[in-house]
Amino acid sequence: DADVTQTPRNRITKTGKRIMLECSQTKGHDRMYWYRQDPGLGLRLIYYSFDVKDINKGEISDGYSVSRQAQAKFSLSLESAIPNQTALYFCATSDSSRDQGYTFGSGTRLTVV
Protein backbone atom coordinates (compact mmCIF):
# COMPACT_ATOMS: atom_id res chain seq x y z
CA ASP A 1 0.00 0.00 0.00
CA ALA A 2 1.11 3.53 -0.72
CA ASP A 3 2.46 5.60 2.18
CA VAL A 4 0.41 8.62 1.09
CA THR A 5 -2.95 7.84 -0.53
CA GLN A 6 -5.07 10.35 -2.37
CA THR A 7 -8.66 9.84 -3.43
CA PRO A 8 -10.08 10.16 -5.96
CA ARG A 9 -7.32 9.80 -8.60
CA ASN A 10 -9.40 11.58 -11.20
CA ARG A 11 -12.49 13.73 -10.93
CA ILE A 12 -14.57 15.76 -13.32
CA THR A 13 -16.98 18.19 -11.71
CA LYS A 14 -19.21 21.05 -12.79
CA THR A 15 -18.72 24.71 -12.04
CA GLY A 16 -20.28 25.67 -8.73
CA LYS A 17 -20.16 22.19 -7.22
CA ARG A 18 -18.53 21.45 -3.89
CA ILE A 19 -15.83 18.82 -4.02
CA MET A 20 -13.56 17.24 -1.48
CA LEU A 21 -10.18 15.65 -2.13
CA GLU A 22 -8.92 13.31 0.53
CA CYS A 23 -5.46 12.35 1.70
CA SER A 24 -4.41 9.73 4.20
CA GLN A 25 -0.95 8.62 5.25
CA THR A 26 0.60 5.67 7.03
CA LYS A 27 4.04 7.22 7.58
CA GLY A 28 3.24 8.63 11.00
CA HIS A 29 4.31 12.09 9.88
CA ASP A 30 2.96 15.08 11.78
CA ARG A 31 3.01 17.58 8.93
CA MET A 32 0.75 17.51 5.88
CA TYR A 33 0.47 19.74 2.83
CA TRP A 34 -1.74 20.35 -0.18
CA TYR A 35 -0.13 21.51 -3.41
CA ARG A 36 -1.49 22.40 -6.79
CA GLN A 37 0.47 21.74 -9.98
CA ASP A 38 -0.20 23.53 -13.25
CA PRO A 39 1.84 23.05 -16.44
CA GLY A 40 4.98 25.16 -16.36
CA LEU A 41 4.28 26.57 -12.91
CA GLY A 42 5.64 23.88 -10.64
CA LEU A 43 4.09 23.11 -7.28
CA ARG A 44 2.26 25.84 -5.41
CA LEU A 45 1.28 25.52 -1.75
CA ILE A 46 -2.43 25.77 -0.95
CA TYR A 47 -2.59 24.87 2.75
CA TYR A 48 -0.43 23.13 5.29
CA SER A 49 -0.89 21.66 8.75
CA PHE A 50 1.80 20.97 11.32
CA ASP A 51 -0.50 19.00 13.61
CA VAL A 52 -4.19 18.30 14.09
CA LYS A 53 -4.88 21.69 15.67
CA ASP A 54 -2.71 23.69 13.31
CA ILE A 55 -3.88 24.91 9.88
CA ASN A 56 -2.05 27.49 7.79
CA LYS A 57 -2.72 29.17 4.47
CA GLY A 58 -0.25 28.80 1.66
CA GLU A 59 0.35 31.10 -1.27
CA ILE A 60 -2.87 30.25 -3.15
CA SER A 61 -5.48 29.42 -0.51
CA ASP A 62 -8.34 31.51 -1.95
CA GLY A 63 -11.23 29.28 -3.02
CA TYR A 64 -10.02 26.33 -0.96
CA SER A 65 -10.48 25.07 2.58
CA VAL A 66 -8.99 22.16 4.50
CA SER A 67 -9.71 19.90 7.42
CA ARG A 68 -7.21 17.89 9.45
CA GLN A 69 -9.49 15.21 10.84
CA ALA A 70 -6.69 13.20 12.41
CA GLN A 71 -2.92 13.10 12.24
CA ALA A 72 -3.19 10.74 9.31
CA LYS A 73 -5.93 12.54 7.36
CA PHE A 74 -5.96 15.90 5.62
CA SER A 75 -8.73 16.83 3.20
CA LEU A 76 -8.98 19.68 0.72
CA SER A 77 -12.33 21.19 -0.27
CA LEU A 78 -13.35 23.41 -3.12
CA GLU A 79 -16.54 25.07 -1.86
CA SER A 80 -17.67 26.22 -5.29
CA ALA A 81 -15.47 24.87 -8.04
CA ILE A 82 -14.46 27.10 -10.95
CA PRO A 83 -12.74 26.13 -14.22
CA ASN A 84 -9.40 27.73 -13.32
CA GLN A 85 -9.15 25.26 -10.44
CA THR A 86 -8.60 22.55 -13.02
CA ALA A 87 -5.21 21.17 -12.07
CA LEU A 88 -3.26 18.30 -10.58
CA TYR A 89 -3.44 18.28 -6.79
CA PHE A 90 -0.86 16.66 -4.55
CA CYS A 91 -0.87 15.86 -0.87
CA ALA A 92 2.50 15.60 0.88
CA THR A 93 3.74 14.73 4.35
CA SER A 94 6.86 15.38 6.37
CA ASP A 95 8.28 14.54 9.77
CA SER A 96 9.22 17.54 11.90
CA SER A 97 11.68 15.43 13.90
CA ARG A 98 13.69 14.62 10.79
CA ASP A 99 15.20 17.31 8.60
CA GLN A 100 14.22 15.78 5.30
CA GLY A 101 11.97 16.46 2.36
CA TYR A 102 8.40 15.56 1.69
CA THR A 103 6.69 12.34 0.69
CA PHE A 104 4.06 12.89 -1.98
CA GLY A 105 0.89 11.08 -2.90
CA SER A 106 0.14 10.08 -6.48
CA GLY A 107 -2.07 13.07 -7.10
CA THR A 108 -5.67 13.86 -7.99
CA ARG A 109 -6.40 15.17 -11.45
CA LEU A 110 -9.35 17.54 -11.14
CA THR A 111 -11.23 18.96 -14.10
CA VAL A 112 -13.88 21.62 -13.59
CA VAL A 113 -16.21 22.05 -16.57
Added chain:
Amino acid sequence: GESVGLHLPTLSVQEGDNSIINCAYSNSASDYFIWYKQESGKGPQFIIDIRSNMDKRQGQRVTVLLNKTVKHLSLQIAATQPGDSAVYFCAESLSGSARQLTFGSGTQLTVLP
Protein backbone atom coordinates in the same frame (compact mmCIF):
# COMPACT_ATOMS: atom_id res chain seq x y z
CA GLY B 1 18.33 25.01 -17.09
CA GLU B 2 15.51 25.26 -14.60
CA SER B 3 14.27 28.40 -12.92
CA VAL B 4 11.03 29.54 -11.46
CA GLY B 5 9.17 30.68 -14.53
CA LEU B 6 6.41 30.00 -17.01
CA HIS B 7 8.17 27.60 -19.37
CA LEU B 8 9.31 24.04 -18.80
CA PRO B 9 12.86 23.57 -20.08
CA THR B 10 13.58 20.35 -21.90
CA LEU B 11 16.67 18.21 -22.17
CA SER B 12 17.12 15.31 -24.54
CA VAL B 13 20.00 12.87 -24.11
CA GLN B 14 21.05 9.63 -25.73
CA GLU B 15 20.69 6.49 -23.71
CA GLY B 16 23.96 5.78 -21.95
CA ASP B 17 25.12 9.41 -21.94
CA ASN B 18 25.37 11.51 -18.82
CA SER B 19 22.67 14.11 -18.08
CA ILE B 20 23.07 17.42 -16.29
CA ILE B 21 20.00 19.27 -15.08
CA ASN B 22 20.41 22.74 -13.66
CA CYS B 23 18.49 24.80 -11.15
CA ALA B 24 18.86 28.43 -10.13
CA TYR B 25 17.45 28.80 -6.65
CA SER B 26 16.08 32.05 -5.32
CA ASN B 27 17.03 32.52 -1.66
CA SER B 28 20.68 32.92 -0.74
CA ALA B 29 19.81 31.97 2.84
CA SER B 30 18.39 28.57 1.87
CA ASP B 31 20.35 25.79 3.49
CA TYR B 32 18.69 22.58 2.34
CA PHE B 33 18.04 21.44 -1.20
CA ILE B 34 16.31 18.45 -2.74
CA TRP B 35 15.93 17.03 -6.22
CA TYR B 36 12.67 15.32 -7.09
CA LYS B 37 11.74 13.15 -10.06
CA GLN B 38 8.18 13.13 -11.37
CA GLU B 39 7.14 10.52 -13.88
CA SER B 40 4.02 10.98 -15.94
CA GLY B 41 0.89 10.36 -13.88
CA LYS B 42 2.79 10.01 -10.62
CA GLY B 43 3.68 12.11 -7.64
CA PRO B 44 7.16 13.57 -7.15
CA GLN B 45 9.73 11.16 -5.77
CA PHE B 46 12.75 12.10 -3.68
CA ILE B 47 16.05 11.53 -5.47
CA ILE B 48 18.78 13.15 -3.43
CA ASP B 49 19.30 16.04 -1.05
CA ILE B 50 22.18 18.26 0.00
CA ARG B 51 22.77 20.71 2.81
CA SER B 52 24.51 24.03 2.45
CA ASN B 53 27.61 22.87 4.32
CA MET B 54 28.38 20.57 1.40
CA ASP B 55 29.32 21.20 -2.24
CA LYS B 56 28.72 17.74 -3.59
CA ARG B 57 26.81 14.62 -2.69
CA GLN B 58 26.62 11.34 -4.53
CA GLY B 59 23.98 8.70 -4.69
CA GLN B 60 23.40 5.74 -6.91
CA ARG B 61 24.07 7.06 -10.46
CA VAL B 62 23.22 10.59 -9.32
CA THR B 63 25.32 13.46 -8.07
CA VAL B 64 24.14 16.81 -6.80
CA LEU B 65 26.42 19.84 -6.93
CA LEU B 66 25.78 23.03 -4.99
CA ASN B 67 27.36 26.39 -5.81
CA LYS B 68 26.21 28.83 -3.16
CA THR B 69 28.16 31.72 -4.65
CA VAL B 70 25.92 31.83 -7.71
CA LYS B 71 22.89 30.11 -6.13
CA HIS B 72 23.09 27.17 -8.51
CA LEU B 73 22.22 23.54 -8.05
CA SER B 74 22.76 20.76 -10.55
CA LEU B 75 21.78 17.13 -10.83
CA GLN B 76 24.02 14.79 -12.76
CA ILE B 77 22.70 11.42 -13.88
CA ALA B 78 25.28 8.92 -15.04
CA ALA B 79 24.59 6.48 -17.87
CA THR B 80 21.09 7.79 -18.45
CA GLN B 81 18.47 5.10 -18.98
CA PRO B 82 14.98 5.18 -20.55
CA GLY B 83 13.48 4.95 -17.08
CA ASP B 84 15.10 8.26 -16.23
CA SER B 85 12.72 10.09 -18.58
CA ALA B 86 10.68 12.35 -16.32
CA VAL B 87 10.33 15.90 -15.05
CA TYR B 88 13.02 16.83 -12.55
CA PHE B 89 12.71 19.75 -10.21
CA CYS B 90 14.65 21.17 -7.36
CA ALA B 91 13.35 22.45 -4.06
CA GLU B 92 14.95 24.73 -1.50
CA SER B 93 14.19 25.44 2.11
CA LEU B 94 15.36 27.73 4.83
CA SER B 95 16.21 26.70 8.35
CA GLY B 96 13.74 28.31 10.72
CA SER B 97 10.95 28.35 8.13
CA ALA B 98 9.59 25.09 9.48
CA ARG B 99 11.34 23.51 6.54
CA GLN B 100 8.79 24.63 3.99
CA LEU B 101 9.99 23.77 0.53
CA THR B 102 9.90 26.14 -2.41
CA PHE B 103 9.82 24.28 -5.72
CA GLY B 104 11.19 25.18 -9.11
CA SER B 105 9.12 24.60 -12.22
CA GLY B 106 11.02 21.58 -13.50
CA THR B 107 12.99 20.28 -16.47
CA GLN B 108 11.63 17.61 -18.78
CA LEU B 109 14.30 14.97 -19.44
CA THR B 110 13.78 12.74 -22.47
CA VAL B 111 16.08 9.78 -23.05
CA LEU B 112 16.50 8.89 -26.70
CA PRO B 113 17.10 5.28 -27.74
